[in-house]
Amino acid sequence: QSVLTQPPSVSGAPGQRVTISCTGSSSNIGAGYDVHWYQQLPGTAPKLLIYANNNRPSGVPDRFSGSKSGTSASLAITGLQAEDEADYYCQSYDSSLSGSRVFGGGTKLTVL
Amino acid sequence: QVQLVESGGGVVQPGRSLRLSCAASGFTFSSYGMHWVRQAPGKGLEWVAVIWYDGSNKYYADSVKGRFTISRDNSKNTLYLQMNSLRGDDSAVYYCATEGPYNISSGSGGLDVWGQGTTVTVSS
Numbered sequence: 680q681s682v683l684t685q686p687p688s689v690s691g692a693p694g695q696r697v698t699i700s701c702t703g704s705s706s707n708i709g710a711g712y713d714v715h716w717y718q719q720l721p722g723t724a725p726k727l728l729i730y731a732n733n734n735r736p737s738g739v740p741d742r743f744s745g746s747k748s749g750t751s752a753s754l755a756i757t758g759l760q761a762e763d764e765a766d767y768y769c770q771s772y773d774s775s776l777s778g779s780r781v782f783g784g785g786t787k788l789t790v791l
Numbered sequence: 792q793v794q795l796v797e798s799g800g801g802v803v804q805p806g807r808s809l810r811l812s813c814a815a816s817g818f819t820f821s822s823y824g825m826h827w828v829r830q831a832p833g834k835g836l837e838w839v840a841v842i843w844y845d846g847s848n849k850y851y852a853d854s855v856k857g858r859f860t861i862s863r864d865n866s867k868n869t870l871y872l873q874m875n876s877l878r879g880d881d882s883a884v885y886y887c888a889t890e891g892p893y894n895i896s897s898g899s900g901g902l903d904v905w906g907q908g909t910t911v912t913v914s915s
Contacts (some may be wrong), residue, residue: 681835709899710856711896712897712898712899713893713897713899713900713901715899715900715901715902717836717902719836722908723851723888724905724907725828725836725886725902725905726905727891727901727902727903729901730891730900730901730903731893731897731900736901736903741801758873766835768835768836770836770838770899770901770902771898771899772897772898772899774898776852776853777850779850779852780826780838780839780841780899782834782835782836782837782838783827783835785835785836786854
């Protein structure tokens with residue numbers, strides 16, 4: 680059981696908007712710690728998609744955005760494209776686990 | 792270009808040891824905290840360990856504490872993971888990754904550069 684909870688799967692048609700939630704607790708997201716998001720295409724290493732809640736690394740399209748409120752965070756993808764089909768993971772820090780970074784269980788995005 | 796290349800994976804019997812390496816290039820390795828993250832077959836990402844830029848602090852996931860040791864040699868631009876007393880549930884692809892800058896109050900930085908991974912299979 681992951682410390683951060685994500686839905687196992689989401690889906691959407693090309694051009695649509697989808698969101699992926701990441702629910703934590705008072706020892707991680709709720710404590711104000713930053714949330715980062717990663718995209719993992721099949722058979723490849725993860726790629727940083729959003730850092731520090733709502734910042735995009737250079738080269739990441741602005742179709743991807745992040746937000747955080749209370750004990751949860753969300754990743755939004757607008758203008759869905761076939762190439763967005765991948766696994767998405769949230770990650771944060773948890774103060775109850777010494778030095779620990781924690782990942783969500785991952786969400787499989789299917790583009791219909 | 793910025794690159795991380797893992798090596799050292801393979802098939803090992805339960806209870807044995809293995810050492811993974813992660814060779815860094817294209818950036819100032821000694822300035823960055825480094826992580827190991829693993830992914831079991833068909834499963835999600837699991838954080839394993841972190842070492843600060845100067846090696847002064849190291850932290851581990853409970854699942855590997857006491858069995859795995861993270862270390863680095865900044866003169867060789869290389870990160871290591873010594874894995875002892877290996878178990879079947881340690882079988883995974885192991886990735887090394889750099890951590891971007893962050894404020895202490897933020898808790899962590901994003902893992903912004905990843906290697907391609909090296910596969911560890913623990914089996915008799």
